[in-house]
Amino acid sequence: MSGNILAPDEVLKLAIEIENNGKEFYESMAVKVKEENLKKLSGFLAQEEEKHRKVFEEMLENLGETEIVEAYSGEYQAYMKALSDECVFTQKILKEKIERGFENPGQLLDFALRVEKDSIILYTEMKQHVLRNQSALDKVVEEERKHFIMLSELKSNISR
Numbered sequence: 001m002s003g004n005i006l007a008p009d010e011v012l013k014l015a016i017e018i019e020n021n022g023k024e025f026y027e028s029m030a031v032k033v034k035e036e037n038l039k040k041l042s043g044f045l046a047q048e049e050e051k052h053r054k055v056f057e058e059m060l061e062n063l064g065e066t067e068i069v070e071a072y073s074g075e076y077q078a079y080m081k082a083l084s085d086e087c088v089f090t091q092k093i094l095k096e097k098i099e100r101g102f103e104n105p106g107q108l109l110d111f112a113l114r115v116e117k118d119s120i121i122l123y124t125e126m127k128q129h130v131l132r133n134q135s136a137l138d139k140v141v142e143e144e145r146k147h148f149i150m151l152s153e154l155k156s157n158i159s160r
Helices: 008-032 036-063 075-085 091-100 105-129 134-159
Strands: none
Touching: 008 036, 008 091, 008 105, 008 134, 036 105, 036 134, 105 134
């Protein structure tokens, strides 16, 4: 990334890393929690993050080749991982939530909804910094909105 200008592929790579962080978090929760409903919900949310990651990877493939300039091998991947660790699924939040856990599926869904909302805000804010092909970012935001709606409907069904 140069200055405050982002290329669409950088945003998609960030989105992929954020989805990876989410998947790892929900998988950790599925192992940690004892209540069967929370275990199943955590596993489901991990699967949803994996599906989302695949959607973003496909979008990235459709953008075509991009050139990455690195000072050393792996620099760019390390940078994207570090950036994603500070966006949405921050390491501080993940550690706190894994230690504290959730008491019921509603709490877990509230957290998942907040993460999706934060993602939408993050990508919407990034849009002003995207150099070209903003439609790719629009698609990322749309995917996050779909996920938010799905989780919201799931929470409504559980609440009944």
